[in-house]
Amino acid sequence: MTNSKQRSFGAQLFRGYAAYTVGFIALVLLLALLEIAGLERQWIGYAFLLSTVALYAGIGIMCRTSDPVEYYVAGRRVPAVFNGMATAADWMSVASFIGLAGTLYLSGYNGLAYILGWTGGYVLVALFLAPYLRKFGGYTIPEFLGARFHGNSPRLVGVMCAVLCSFTYLVAQIYGVGIITTRMTGISFELGIFIGLGGVLVCSFLGGMRAVTWTQVGQYIILVIAYLVPVVWLAVKQTGDPIPQLAASSVLTQVIEHERVLSRDEAELEVRNIWQSRADLMQSRISKLPESWETEKQQLSVKLLRARAIDAPMVEIRSLERAFAAYPKSVEAARTVWSKARDDFAARAAPPMPHAEPFVSKSEESPQNVRNNFLATVLCLMLGTAGLPHILMRSLTTPSVGHARQSVFWSLLFILLLYLTAPALAILVKFEIYNNLVGMPFVDLPSWVSAWSAVDRSLISILDLNQDGIVQLSEVQIGGDIIVLAAPEIGGLPYVVSGLVAAGALAAALSTADGLLLTLSNALSHDTLLRGVSSRMGGGRQVILSKVLLLVVAFTAAWAATRTPADILFLVGAAFSFAASTFFPVLVMGIFWKRANQWGATSGMLAGLFTTIFYMVQTQPWLRELVLSVPLSTPIELWWGIQPIAAGVFGAPVAFVVMIVVSLLTPRPDALTYQLVEYLREPDEV
Amino acid sequence: MNAMPDRDKTPRYWRNNLCLICILLAIWAIVTFVPAYYAESLNALKIFGWPFPFWVAAFGAPTVFLLIVGAYAWRMEQQDQRRRLERESESRRDKL
Numbered sequence: 108m109t110n111s112k113q114r115s116f117g118a119q120l121f122r123g124y125a126a127y128t129v130g131f132i133a134l135v136l137l138l139a140l141l142e143i144a145g146l147e148r149q150w151i152g153y154a155f156l157l158s159t160v161a162l163y164a165g166i167g168i169m170c171r172t173s174d175p176v177e178y179y180v181a182g183r184r185v186p187a188v189f190n191g192m193a194t195a196a197d198w199m200s201v202a203s204f205i206g207l208a209g210t211l212y213l214s215g216y217n218g219l220a221y222i223l224g225w226t227g228g229y230v231l232v233a234l235f236l237a238p239y240l241r242k243f244g245g246y247t248i249p250e251f252l253g254a255r256f257h258g259n260s261p262r263l264v265g266v267m268c269a270v271l272c273s274f275t276y277l278v279a280q281i282y283g284v285g286i287i288t289t290r291m292t293g294i295s296f297e298l299g300i301f302i303g304l305g306g307v308l309v310c311s312f313l314g315g316m317r318a319v320t321w322t323q324v325g326q327y328i329i330l331v332i333a334y335l336v337p338v339v340w341l342a343v344k345q346t347g348d349p350i351p352q353l354a355a356s357s358v359l360t361q362v363i364e365h366e367r368v369l370s371r372d373e374a375e376l377e378v379r380n381i382w383q384s385r386a387d388l389m390q391s392r393i394s395k396l397p398e399s400w401e402t403e404k405q406q407l408s409v410k411l412l413r414a415r416a417i418d419a420p421m422v423e424i425r426s427l428e429r430a431f432a433a434y435p436k437s438v439e440a441a442r443t444v445w446s447k448a449r450d451d452f453a454a455r456a457a458p459p460m461p462h463a464e465p466f467v468s469k470s471e472e473s474p475q476n477v478r479n480n481f482l483a484t485v486l487c488l489m490l491g492t493a494g495l496p497h498i499l500m501r502s503l504t505t506p507s508v509g510h511a512r513q514s515v516f517w518s519l520l521f522i523l524l525l526y527l528t529a530p531a532l533a534i535l536v537k538f539e540i541y542n543n544l545v546g547m548p549f550v551d552l553p554s555w556v557s558a559w560s561a562v563d564r565s566l567i568s569i570l571d572l573n574q575d576g577i578v579q580l581s582e583v584q585i586g587g588d589i590i591v592l593a594a595p596e597i598g599g600l601p602y603v604v605s606g607l608v609a610a611g612a613l614a615a616a617l618s619t620a621d622g623l624l625l626t627l628s629n630a631l632s633h634d635t636l637l638r639g640v641s642s643r644m645g646g647g648r649q650v651i652l653s654k655v656l657l658l659v660v661a662f663t664a665a666w667a668a669t670r671t672p673a674d675i676l677f678l679v680g681a682a683f684s685f686a687a688s689t690f691f692p693v694l695v696m697g698i699f700w701k702r703a704n705q706w707g708a709t710s711g712m713l714a715g716l717f718t719t720i721f722y723m724v725q726t727q728p729w730l731r732e733l734v735l736s737v738p739l740s741t742p743i744e745l746w747w748g749i750q751p752i753a754a755g756v757f758g759a760p761v762a763f764v765v766m767i768v769v770s771l772l773t774p775r776p777d778a779l780t781y782q783l784v785e786y787l788r789e790p791d792e793v
Numbered sequence: 794m795n796a797m798p799d800r801d802k803t804p805r806y807w808r809n810n811l812c813l814i815c816i817l818l819a820i821w822a823i824v825t826f827v828p829a830y831y832a833e834s835l836n837a838l839k840i841f842g843w844p845f846p847f848w849v850a851a852f853g854a855p856t857v858f859l860l861i862v863g864a865y866a867w868r869m870e871q872q873d874q875r876r877r878l879e880r881e882s883e884s885r886r887d888k889l
Contacts, residue, residue: 465832512866790873
């Protein structure tokens with residue numbers, strides 16, 4: 108495409124998306140008017156859910172295609188700015204949209220590891236990967252591995268790693284779609300997944316990368332509006348300053364002051380002592396195991412019989428019955444359950460965590476250890492970000508190498524719009540909680556507290572533990588997700604903004620799901636044994652094969668999501684470790700070291716992967732129980748105290764070393780490979 | 794003339810690129826790891842009303858990352874342009 112054509116295409120896109128943005132704002136205003144006119148909350152939820160999903164499906168239908176270049180890489184004509192928006196939407200999942208501010212609220216400075224890791228990774232993408240992958244100009248990342256290392260084994264290992272990285276991530280997104288639609292409209296979880304999946308499939312099935320790209324741009328616009336509106340409002344309400352970061356800096360000193368006061372407050376101390384005594388009680392039970400399992404059970408049944416005998420109130424009998432039914436079935440189960448209860452109580456007995464103080468630990472962990480874990484997590488997330496195939500794939504859709512570099516810049520800029528706001532939001536909400544919720548009489552609790560705790564007790568629950576009728580901070584149990592979800596209500600905004608936030612979260616989940624689905628199905632259809640079949644097919648048939656696989660992957664992921672996997676957050680985190688220990692080393696070596704050959708690449712990826720998996724299986728209690736059937740309560744031996752979530756910091760160096768050693772021990776690659784690498788290192792023709 | 798074969802092995806364009814990558818990567822590493830490593834001792838330092846390590850991790854470092862990516866894209870665009878002209882003149886010389 109010539110330069111002038113490119114420019115007019117860009118201008119056309121700009122006008123199109125400007126109209127789209129205006130239209131969306133008009134929709135929000137219309138719903139706001141209807142809310143004033145008395146439209147019910149549930150209908151606002153339905154309106155947002157259906158109109159946004161229909162919008163995405165509409166873009167998908169408009170962009171339907173069966174041409175391979177369009178289907179796999181959107182025709183390679185997405186200008187850098189729009190590719191940046193699409194990448195940002197692709198990148199920001201439910202975890203970024205809802206989880207990030209919550210993590211920052213709960214863990215203060217320590218939570219900033221995610222901000223550092225998830226933004227710093229883009230430096231690595233820009234410097235080491237994006238321009239060269241674009242210069243190569245294939246359709247998928249495993250295809251690059253196959254061409255660079257001349258063989259099926261690196262390509263197939265690449266497909267395996269892509270599936271490993273992307274599938275759990277996809278399941279988490281679909282799970283998130285189900286949760287959001289349930290909260291937004293009250294429909295069932297399964298139906299929510301079904302509607303969300305419909306939106307994703309219409310888009311990616313009909314138009315592949317082309318439809319997904321243009322939908323993601325639209326989704327980015329919605330999610331950024333949805334994130335910024337409540338935060339700006341909250342900032343204005345609290346300080347009169349519309350810029351959230353400035354508002355946060357002016358309330359931060361008050362937050363710190365509140366923390367100091369609350370950590371010494373009489374009533375707070377009283378509540379914390381009650382928690383501590385509960386924790387001690389659990390500890391004494393644990394230390395008396397196995398006898399205590401029997402005695403506690405007997406005591407509970409005696410209590411229940413007595414309550415029934417004296418005709419105690421029904422509520423009391425019911426709660427005793429429930430406790431009896433939930434009583435641990437064995438001594439080992441009791442040890443697990445009671446240890447968890449002890450830790451939970453002990454955590455609630457701790458004074459409020461100083462928000463801006465680095466490396467505060469809630470347990471007895473030393474600050475040095477917290478710091479080491481912080482740095483390891485940052486590094487692991489950075490390498491993982493730079494290795495995730497669904498992000499790398501986005502650099503293949505730009506018109507030129509120069510655009511691929513610029514696209515990373517725009518991606519990071521658009522991501523920062525949200526990521527630089529999250530720390531401010533966490534502080535603004537914390538200020539609101541300390542200032543307005545703590546010290547309030549229980550009879551005057553704001554309505555959002557009861558509304559959200561009715562949706563899910565783990566989001567927020569308040570219990571008058573010392574029965575003084577006043578809320579103490581130690582009586583408030585907050586789940587991270589509520590920070591974003593309830594921000595509009597905390598700021599006193601109309602319900603329509605809550606619907607907007609939910610629509611934004613849905614956009615974040617759907618856009619990421621779209622990208623992952625495409626990565627998975629393209630890798631499977633383009634780079635596995637099916638390649639033998641599909642290479643004899645015409646382009647159109649190959650696309651049909653991809654589409655069939657897309658449906659299979661989507662339904663498998665939806666099925667997995669309805670089974671509610673055990674620890675979905677850990678699995679998503681694991682995807683970063685896998686990417687860090689496989690794709691990042693092999694791609695960097697493939698581009699920057701000509702001598703790397705297929706044996707080195709294959710063994711390096713496998714070694715990195717196995718090191719990571721080995722460490723996770725050894726150190727993640729439930730995984731260890733599942734794989735090695737070691738009981739949960741057996742103590743864990745960490746390497747240098749690094750938590751399993753950052754396992755990639757061990758896998759990545761192993762992968763690099765194995766790759767170098769094995770490559771040097773085996774024959775050098777042929778002249779063709781040298782030429783390919785030299786070709787990658789030259790600028791492209793304009 | 795003696796330098797010719799050497800330069801052919803690693804073209805100047807690629808050497809410049811590697812050099813630029815090293816510089817930017819060093820900035821990246823310093824911004825990421827140094828303030829975080831010394832966070833506890835730097836915490837008394839204030840910047841725009843924020844404790845310094847918190848401000849760096851939340852706002853400063855991500856902004857520097859953005860600048861690094863932007864600088865690399867801008868600088869390489871120039872280098873690409875130069876290399877294209879160089880190649881053009883090379884091919885013209887070959888024809889002669």
